[in-house]
Amino acid sequence: MTPNSNVAEFVRNSARNYPTQVAVIDSDRILTWAELDAQIDAFACGLIQRGLHAGERVALLLGNSADFVVAYFGILRAGLVAVPLNPAYTAPEIALLIADSGARLLLVAEGTAATANAATTSLAACEVIVLGSKPWLEILETGTQLVLAEQVTPTNALALLLFTAGTSGRPKGAMLTHGALRANVEMIRSLQAPPAVQHSDVVLLVLPMFHVYGLNAALGLAASVGATCVVLDRFDPVGSLEVITKHGVTTVAGVPGMYQAWCQIPGAREALAGVRLFTCGGSPLPLRVFEEFAAATGHQIFEGYGMTETAPVVATTLVTGVPKPGSVGRPLPGVQVRLVHDEGSDSGTDAEEGDPGEMWVRGSSVFSGYWPDGVGGSDADGWFRSGDIAFFDADGDLHIVDRRREVILVNGFNVYPREIEVAIDSMDAVAEVAVIGVPDDVTGEAVTALVVAVPGRALSIADIASYCSERLARFKCPSVIRVVDALPHSATGRVAKGRLREVYGDE
Structure with missing residues (x-):
């Protein structure tokens, strides 16, 4: 018999093995694995009853919630393709991605309904359904009255369409199959010293689930072993610590900004005492944050690297079991x-x-x-x-x-922005830094450093220039240094250098 490769089988198997164990905690809403599986079945049936066919796309403009979990796995179980979108997108951005993907449905929260409706005004083929609305409830109610006739999903069936920023600036839809998503989860699960995930874990899901890191390396991984997922829509340093303590969270998948923020919270050591594993990805973990977090909490962070195109994890210090700054x-x-x-x-x-x-x-x-x-x-x-x-x-x-594509070419020499950022970031008064290349008539490109100071600390351009000159070859030293109030970030905390180039690239 051909095995079913559908990613939603993670939930099905956990429901069979641990039917009464809590699967999802979303504020006051709690679902066991059996309850979650039943709701996913109903959602899948309801989508099929609306006339959707295998391979068609359904977009989600939703924040982290139990409803996102039900909708995502329901879409996959119905043989459809999920297209998660960032709820912060504007109407023109949404319209572009809906048109590119050819999505038949757009599932939205009430707060983003107006934006979604504006985006789809000229896209008659895409229906907007608001969470909790009559059409949304009809999907669930219709599906509850039916029995899903499941089809075996092959490994090469498309599961997920995730749009990433292209080098041209136009988003490109990365196509991830059920096989690719499952393979990455199984690879991570094979890491056992320490275990990357285990059935007894309580996992904090605060990473945005419209991003592959939160969607597969956190949610998918937890579902594959029947761990309990504690869902938060937004990261709040104090509030998240309270949730971790209340629900006994044991594993955290995070980004550097989360760990940096927790370092500043009194009582973080006590609140995080029960967490057995901290992992980090999305953007490079500054050495300073690694060290400060270890000093503040007594815990070390396992860092990894991945991409949307690799579902996502490629490498991690969990492979050796030894965190390495x-x-x-x-x-x-x-x-x-x-x-x-x-x-x-x-x-x-x-x-x-x-x-x-x-x-x-x-x-x-x-x-x-x-x-x-x-x-x-x-x-x-x-x-x-x-x-x-x-x-x-x-x-x-x-x-x-x-x-x-971010390597800066100065008089024919390769300059790596990350090397300069690490050097400047080691200054005590620096909170954050980004380095970009800008056109220069003499050298081809010039190194520009944009630096955010720690609140209340004095930081001058001369100080930064002097510090760099002592640690970097002359051709690597920034020729332009700006002290700015803040830097723009992506959903996973990575500095949005494209936006920085738009502002500073021609100056």
Whole structure:
């Protein structure tokens, strides 16, 4: 018998094995695995009854909630393709993605209904359904009266369409199959020293579930073992600590900004005492934050690296079981990584030992290319060019240097913004820094540093320039330094450098 590769089978299996155990805690709403599975069945049936057919797309413009969990797994169980969108998007942004994906339905919260309606005014083929509205309840009620005739889902069936920022600025839809999503979860589950996840865990789900990190490496991973998920829609440093204590959270998947914020909260050590595992991704974890968190809480953070296109995890320090500041560890079992010195050929040549190179990734968790025709995916040998520059240290652990497209070319020399950011970030008065390249008539590009000071601390441009000159080669030192109030961020905490270039790129 052909096994069912549908990602929603994670929930089905947990419902069979642990029917009465709590699956989801969303404020006062609590669902057991059996209750969650039944609601997912009903939602899947209701979608099919609305005339949706296998492979059609359903978009979600929802924050983190139990309803998101039901809708996401219901879409997959119905054989449809989920298209999660950021609720912060504007109407024009939503309209572009709905048109590109060809979504038949757009599921929205009441707070984003007006934006969704404005976005779909000229898209007659897409119906907007508001959470809790009559059409939403009809989906559930209709489905409750039916028995789902499940089909076996093959591994290569499309499950998820996630839009990422392209180099041209236009979002591209990464196509992730059920097989790719399951493969990444199973790879992570294979890590046992310490266990990446276990049935007895209570998992904090505060990462946005419209992002692959929260969706697969947190929600999917927890569902695969029947762990309890505590859902928060937004991160609040104090409120999240209260929730962690109240529900006995044991594992946290986070981003650097979360850990930095907790360092400033009195009582964080006591509140986090019961957490056995902290992991971090989404953006590089500054060495300073790693050290401050360890000092403030007594816990170390396991850092990882991934991409939307790899479902998402490629490497993590959990592979060795030893947190290593500045490193993202080693590739997951089943993932292969090459570091390639690109000389313009299709095959490339491997970088010399210890030298940086572009990371190429191969494995069953790699995506199927970009929507709709699969362009930009793996080559004929299965290698996907990540666009990230990395090197292996003497221990065989990976260190991310920078994005290939963000490397700054100064008089023909490669300058890696991350190296400069690490140097400036080590200043006591610096809260955050971003380095970008801007056009320069003399050198080709000039290094520009945008620096945010710690509140209440004095920080001058001269101080930063002097500090850099003592630690960096002259051609790497910023020729332009600006002290700014704040930097723009993506949903996972990564600095949005595209927006910085729009503002400062021509100055």
